[in-house]
Amino acid sequence: MKKTKFILILFFVFFYFQEIYGEKQLDIKFQLVRSSSGRPIANATVVAKYAKASGITDGEGTAVLSFPSPGFYEIRIVAGDRIETSTKEIRYSGQVILISIREQESGGIIVSGERDKTPLSRYGLQQDEIKRIPGVAGDSLKALQTIPGVVIGVPVGVLPTAFTNVGANAVSGVPYSNSERGDLSLRGGGTRQNQYFFDGFPLSYPFHLGNQSSVLNNNLIRSFDVYTGAFPSRYGFATGGIISVEGTDRVEQNKTIVNMNFFLTDAYNQTKISPSISMITSGRKNYPNFVLLKTYPDAIPQDAKFAEYHDFQWKMIWDISNEQRLSVQTFGGRDRQAYTKQQASYERDGADPRPPTGLDRLFRTDGIRHIWKGKSFRNTLSYSRTEFREFFELRITNPATAENIFGLQNRTSDYLTFAEERLELDVLEDYIKFEGGVQFRSKETNLKGENITSTNRLFSQIFDNLINSSPQFRSIIDGDRIRYHEAAGFAEFQGKWHGFRLNPGGRVDTYSGSGEVNLSPRITGGYVFESTKTSILAGHGIHYNSPVSVEQLSKRAGNPNLFMERSEHNSLGVAQELPKGWSLKLEVFHNIFQNIIVADSYAIDPYSLNNDLRLFVRDPSNAINSPLTPRNLNYSNSGYGFSEGIEFFVKKTKDPREESGAFGWISYTNSLTKRNNNQARLSSDEQRDRSLENSQRTILAQTKIGTNYLNYYDNNTTEFIFNNDRMELYDLHRSHILNIVFGYKFSPEWQIGGRYRYFSGSPFTPITGANRLNQAATFGANLYIPEYSKAYNSDVYAPFHQFDLRFDKFDNYSWGYINVYLEFVNFYGRRNQSGQNFDNLRAYERGVNPAPVYDTVNSPYVQSEDPRGRIVYLPIVNLGMEVRF
Template sequence: MFPYTYKVLLRSICLSIVLLLEISSLQAEGKYLVTFLVYRESTGIAIPNINLIVKSAKSTATTDKQGSATLSFPNIGFYEIRVVSQSKVLNFSREIRYNGQQIILYLPATEIAGINVSGERDQTKLSRYNFQQEEIKRLPGVAGDSLKAIQTVPGVSIGAPVGILPSVFTNVGNLVSGVPYSNSDRGDISLRGGGTRQNQYFFDGFPLPYPFHLGNQSSVLNNNLIRSFDIYSGAFPSRYGFATGGIIAIEGTDKVEETKTIWNLNFFLTDVYHQTKLIPSLSMVSSGRKNYPNFVLLRAYPEGIPEDAKFAEYHDFQWKLIWDISEEHKLSIQTFGSRDRQAYTKTQASLERGGEDPRPPTGLDRQFRTDAIRHIWKSKVFRHTLSYSRTTFTEFFELRFSNPLTAETIFGLQNRTSDFLNYGEQRLEWYIFEEYLKLDAGVQVRTRETNLKGENITSSNRTFFELFNNLLDSNAQFRSVIDGDRIRYQEGAAYAELQGKWKGFTIRPGMRYDTYSGSREKNLSPRLNGGYEFESTKTSFLAGHGIHYNSPVLIEQLSSKSGNPNLLMERSEHNSVGIQQELNAIWIFKVEAFRNIFQNIIVPDAFVADPYSPYNDPRLIVNDPTRAIRDPIQSRNLNYSNSGYGYSEGIEIFIKKSKDPRQESGAFGWISYTNSITKRINNQARRSSDENTDASILNRSRELLAQTKLGTNYLNYYSDNQFELIYNNDREELYDLDRRHILNVVFGYKFNSVWQVGGRYRYFSGTPYTPIVSANRANQAATFGVNLYFPEYSKNYNSDRLLPFHQFDIRIDHIDQFSWGYINFYLELVNFYGRLNQSGFNFDNLSPYQRGTNPAPIYDTVNSPYVQSQRPNGSIIYLPLINLGMEVRF
């Protein structure tokens, strides 16, 4: 039987469901009379003689002198309001909630003057997936987080945001984990096989450091702030750069038409959104969120938490001020940010704190804040936008190695990374021929500074401390992490793109010019996509090609102390063709085939060297000043190079059905499927341990005088007049995040204005990994009073796959409409059938290798959470995570 606490929890949920049924207050169907007030956006002056048309409700009206018009609707729900002014048509989507409701529509001055500026017609259909807020607001299994819909579109593979070591520790972490091969970085998502750190995220056109809180729990933006978002997975427009993977462009609230407050409360988080007009020309938007999984799960039902579950505590905030200075000028100021604190596992907490304090110790603390300002000037044919933002990112990481017998800290350190990004853009949109030809051009500048510093290094074991100092003296990468490091660089770009449309043909030729101060590169990248649409059948044929560049992103890669400051920009080529079919403005069928090629990928390189590097490391100079005077120039391993190459190819299928706005009930949702393969090659010589030992002994007696590359091979010339050819015998391997099959099914059914049910099913092929085949005992570990075993990995890298990931989530919504707003009660059953989805393996260094037991599987408790309980016979049962919440709109 279930533990008492969980039984109480289930009873509470059942009681809540009964209450939802009892408080149902379904309004009788009939006419809903709604008054629309049409005002000029900049001045708030009423606009008469404006025609309002709602086809689905078969209702029309014309505004009077007060800008007022009343329309009749058969049911509550979302409707498309068409506003006709001087033969120009504007479309608004509004929710009808109750009889007697008032809705304010603000018309921009340029629209009244007779020109329809930027809209859906300016957007490409190729390799782009767009979602509006009302489509994703109640996505099942995400606690009302709309941005998680990103993970349900074709070509998206979920990454590993946090591993053994975050950020700059990614490669140094191999000293601890011993993993012999990797061709990826830690990050949130991969788009069509691109690197997880090679995407760019934008919010309102400003850089967003990362889209999700630690562990992909939820987005860093309030759900109700997100108006829509675009996902560009290939051949994206010329305006977007600094990326070789893909683009996530999120649009937030850009105008306030009415005062409203939305409060969302559930078992694991609370968020609030508020928008208001301070004066007719000045509006403010603010929102915030706080989660509390540790409080709920560790206090309410600690027995149900998996032993290796990790829960990050986080909060985020957004604030925006919108000033419509005049009909032509608009100014906005905004700030947004986030903070995450990652905890160790419950097992680790019990060991280190004796089980007295249920709060896990903090292992990772990261946060960012972006402050931005934008000015927009609009005329009949021009739109000029000037933007500037500054983003500050900090990451505090704590690493501890404890004796498993005594919990004594053998070694500990803290590390702090700070990153400062300044971004500026000047953009001009010129509507050369209305509806036919538009020019989008601009310049962008980015400056970045990253600082790294180790702090509070401690050890209670003298022997380990000596080993630690030896590691500092012998490993430049580890030394730069501990002693501190800094990089600075600048990037500039200019872009231009024509957007033409004529008799079904669309074409978007563009060009982008990128510069990077680190390598002093100047790269010109062409972009082209277009297609033809048969207007009678709404069938579109699409094709596109684009070249993209991105500069190095990690401090250890560019470090002048331990890395290669001369690294080039990475390059990618995106090619795709597709066909899209629209039916009745409700159904969309889309099929795309793609092939992306990735070149100049930055990879760890054990052979690249600089024969004439200055001897400028402070620690080495202090330890041996005479050598610094005697040999001011030395040969130094650069550790990283642009030797990597890869490709990704496949086919994507996307089927989407929107709910018919003319009907109160109906089904909606989408299906996405991707079949692809992604491979990488690091182009590194694979030597045996004996070959490495022989080369190391030989090179101690000679100096490297010159190095060059012959294809992908290195040719070295030494002081003994001997040449050495380092032959590249590497081979292609599966990408660490390759998933052969990705299937997402999202569906919902609205029974009436009160009840709605939805589901989400996900299936992914398991990611590749290099299996452990045996383990070796470390005799020297007896110094610390323990026996340690170090795993030995297969020589066939990425030769096996984890088990497939699959999960089903359910959400039930009950919506009560009132004159002042609505209350939405919702119940979510996350991971409905309690699936344990594997995320990797864990090797216990205190035990020998045993097939099927050590290493043991690790399960994903963040992307695929579950609750464990005990049957009467003592066996474990896995249950869905239950989330009950309430959203209130005032």
């Protein structure tokens, strides 16, 4: 109760205390300068129509206009034969507004201008629309999770990165999966088949661990585009979708913004060092585990976990001349996964100070870009290098005694080099534009297991069994590495004539791993009825993506000859612009996914080099006498899938000239997504019989007939492995996805916003029973292995829904403004199920074991007791303040 009163007091202090403005007239100074040289522009007319004010700049380029009240006003500049219109926010008397005019006669650089971006399967939002979206602590990029066709994935699991397929099924008994862990799925695509870009440079991952926050500072994000289908030819290396984030690219005036709340602090600064050189710096640090543990530890759910993270961004912009610009930038982030209550007790006991999960990952990208622009062309040359590193500690303990049976540390390092040469050309002004270029990517991944520990007397036996039975585990212990490169060329024409729009194009992708060359034709088009502002849209595109995981391409434990995955995107839609800032879009889509990389226990290379160093040391004569040996490849391109559905998006934009008004959007997606791994499903008896037969024969040849395997053995026998797999729901399938984001600005000082999300439950395979594991007696425990239904993904979890609420209070001062905000995240304390947990120490009991696991990251909550001693679930309260200098 004390904490509740404390929160209420803060609420009244920050939200009902406001400054009384005594001024009735605001005198604003406008300063006009040339963007290239910074020199003042004299004799220019400045007009504010709605304020009924105008003025002419003097020799220093200044003009003073009077405004009746704070708010947004349309400002028109008339300089010679140039007329420019923009919207500016008037906050206080004496405010100085700097307006930079770009010269037309030299064809000056306009880096931030859109060049006829296709509206088909693209959803874009600007910073002023997303900066204060409720429930995300001021994180603009989280708004992309409210876009149609976007499904939140499972970014962090028990076994991240290289451990995703090492022995997981053997321990848990979980049926095979038709998905992988990752951040987002776009229109049914794989979560690791998307590409993320920041200012055109590859972005390793968009969100910190657990989807808590984006890896980019809120004030740095100018806008973003989400391409969910048939994306432009410039974008490749993806079969799912593209998320392209654009950062601040021009500094008109110096400013600093500091944002502080209960869970994080971030800062942003932009400085104009000289008329032609600007610098942008930003950073962020979060501390949710510290705050929650120190302020209200009893409210934290037992299974709640948070990641500690920080990120940084730095950018230098040099406008060499009106035609040329050079920019250098670096950005990155770091995450450490740490449990809450478990972590606190761990530290109190004085034990190992490392987090129990031992998950630590980071990335850094350094990039340089040169832009050369003339009257009818723009050439962009970009280069970047990204380093990604991950540390993961795996511990297998005795569930009865917590004894460390086995543990190891894994280190993964990944290096990505990216280069692009892109030309944009006005072939026929206002009618035909051309975009083309070349891209190059090279990737190197290193994997190494180290610091193997155990306190169990049977450790040597367990370790040897793992080494001998699992090539994947053996490759981790010995170390593994993959290297490959990709090159691509792309071209696209953007044509428009009267109401017709047509963008034909394509790209050619080469991949060194398989030596393949793939052509990807793409085309989008439509017709715009100017009289009604109605657009008919259609598109088709082929997309390719190379394998992404080290365990898939490993020469020791995987299949180095895997091909690129392929997808086909088809879309048809209609868009309508409506009066008073309203617009809507309706699209239907059908995507096909082919050559999906899946775990395959039947794919074999009969003549693989017998070069396993560990086995060579143990039995060198075997390697000498048999230089070639059969080897399981463990992966193949056998997967197939599709996704089809309909999307609806309606948006209301507030007129920036109005002091008050409503804004927001509604997105809805109804879809069906299925996958087929095309893997033969054998009964336990069939698997046992096959193992006995294969122990007495050696495979000499393997071929594929459709999706079936035909094997020939040295005893002159053949084996036909019939694919009896079937199309089943995708692990991340959700039939219905609804997002409602709204805001209302009552005045220049007050604003309220809300966000409501509803997702159909994701599918899962129910547990129907459990078998007692007799071997567990060796460790002094009775263990039970769950038995799953034969009908894969035949049940669904309860629907996910949540409401977030935010209040904003703005105070304007001569030096800037203060924005105090109060958020109620998960307003009605909804517990959304994200999985189920089976207690291996207990027998199966319907409704009790397995028990539900709740999402405490995407849908956080706190727990408390009511006067009767019952547990109640409450929203997360986040109070923060943003200050702009």
